[in-house]
Amino acid sequence: MTCGAVFPSSAAKAHAFDVGADGYAQFVEGAAVALEDPAVLTACLAVGLAAGVWRADGWPKAWPFFAAGLVGGALVAPVAPVWTVALCTGFAALLGALTALLAQRSGTFVPPAATVGGALAMAVSLEGHASGTLGWPILAGVLLTPNLIAAATAGLAMVSLRRWPRPWMVIGWRIAASWLAAIAAMYLAFLVSRT
Amino acid sequence: MTRHTTILRAAAALPLMLAATAAAAHTGEGVSGGLLSGFTHPIFGFDHVVAMVAVGLWGAFLGAPAVWILPVVFPLVMALGGMLGVAGIDIPAVETGIALSGVILGLLVALAVRAPIRVAAVIVGAFAIFHGHAHGTELPEAANPFAYGVGFVIGTGVLHLVGIGLGLLTKLPQGQWIVRAAGAVIAAIGGAFLVGAA
Numbered sequence: 572m573t574c575g576a577v578f579p580s581s582a583a584k585a586h587a588f589d590v591g592a593d594g595y596a597q598f599v600e601g602a603a604v605a606l607e608d609p610a611v612l613t614a615c616l617a618v619g620l621a622a623g624v625w626r627a628d629g630w631p632k633a634w635p636f637f638a639a640g641l642v643g644g645a646l647v648a649p650v651a652p653v654w655t656v657a658l659c660t661g662f663a664a665l666l667g668a669l670t671a672l673l674a675q676r677s678g679t680f681v682p683p684a685a686t687v688g689g690a691l692a693m694a695v696s697l698e699g700h701a702s703g704t705l706g707w708p709i710l711a712g713v714l715l716t717p718n719l720i721a722a723a724t725a726g727l728a729m730v731s732l733r734r735w736p737r738p739w740m741v742i743g744w745r746i747a748a749s750w751l752a753a754i755a756a757m758y759l760a761f762l763v764s765r766t
Numbered sequence: 767m768t769r770h771t772t773i774l775r776a777a778a779a780l781p782l783m784l785a786a787t788a789a790a791a792h793t794g795e796g797v798s799g800g801l802l803s804g805f806t807h808p809i810f811g812f813d814h815v816v817a818m819v820a821v822g823l824w825g826a827f828l829g830a831p832a833v834w835i836l837p838v839v840f841p842l843v844m845a846l847g848g849m850l851g852v853a854g855i856d857i858p859a860v861e862t863g864i865a866l867s868g869v870i871l872g873l874l875v876a877l878a879v880r881a882p883i884r885v886a887a888v889i890v891g892a893f894a895i896f897h898g899h900a901h902g903t904e905l906p907e908a909a910n911p912f913a914y915g916v917g918f919v920i921g922t923g924v925l926h927l928v929g930i931g932l933g934l935l936t937k938l939p940q941g942q943w944i945v946r947a948a949g950a951v952i953a954a955i956g957g958a959f960l961v962g963a964a
Contacts, residue, residue, distance in 0.1 A: 609912040664845070738830070745834060745838050746837055748838075749837075749842050750841055750919050750920065753848075753919045754845075754915045754919050756842075756848070756849055757852065758911060758915055760852040760853055760902065761905075761915075
C-alpha cells in the first residue's frame, strides 16, 4: 500500500523515438536520452562518482557490472512500470549519499550498485518500447551515452585523486556526491508530487 | 610564497566568486530560468546567506572531520526539507527557523563552541530542514525543476565554500578573532531577521 502511495500510476512517458529518421539521426536521438533525462543522467553520474572515489582502478572494476546492468535493463525495459523513473532517481540519491558518507570505504556496494544503476538507466531510457521495435542505431546511442557519462565522471575522480592524493581532494568529491544526492532527491520529490 | 600568504589568497578568492554576475533579465522559466532561479534563491536571500556561510565557518573552525562532514550533511538534509516543501507538507515556523539558524550558528562561531562532531551535525541538520523547505516551496511554477534543484544546491554549496574560505583565516595569528567577529555579525543579522528588523 505504501509503495502504491509513493509510486502512484501515471501516464506512460516513455521516450518517443523517431524511428523513421536516418541512421545517424536515430543514433544521435538515442545518445541524447541519457543527457536529457534527469533520472538517467543522475544515476550514471552517481555510478561514475562511486566507482571513481572507491579505488584507483574503480571504474575498470565496476564497468563489467555496469555493462551487465545495462543489458539487463534493456531486456526488462518493455515491461518496466512507469514508476521506474522515480526508482532510478531515488537510486541516484541513495548512491550519492552513500558515496558522500563512505567514500573510499564503499567497496562492498559499488559493484552491485553499478549493476542496479545500469539496469535502471536502461529501463528508463527504453521504458515501454517492445523488443525489436527500435532500430540498432537508436539502441547503440542509448547504450553508448550512459557508459560515457559514468566513465567520464569516474575518470575525472580517479585522475584527480591520483594527481592530488590529498585529503581535501577526497573531501571535494564527497561534497560533489552529496550535491548530486540532494539534486536527485529534489527531483524525486517533484516526480512524486506531480503524479 | 609563504603558507600564510597562500591562506590569505585562498580566503580572499572564494568570496569574490559571488561578486561577478551576468546582467540578464530572467523570467524563471525553462531550464536556464530554473537554474538561475535556483542558484539565486539562497544567494539573494540574506537570511540564507548568513546561515550557509556560518556552516562553512563553523566547520572550518572545528577542523577535520567537521570541515567536510558539515558541508556534506547539510545538502543531504536540506534536500529532505526541500522534498517536504515540494510535496506541500507544511513545517511550522519555517522563516523563524531560518532566522534562528543565523543566530545560533553565528553564536556558535562567535563563542568558539567546539561541539562534538555528532552534536554539530545534528544542529546543522536540524536547520538544514528549514532552509530546504523554503527552497522547495518557492520553486517557480514555470521553472524546470531539475535545473532549479541543481541551481539551489550549487548556490548553497558555493556559500559553504565561502564560509570555509573565511574559516581558513583561523590559521593566522589573529585569524580566530576575525572569524569569531564574523560569527557575531552573522548572529546579529540573524537576530535582525528574527525580530523582523530585516
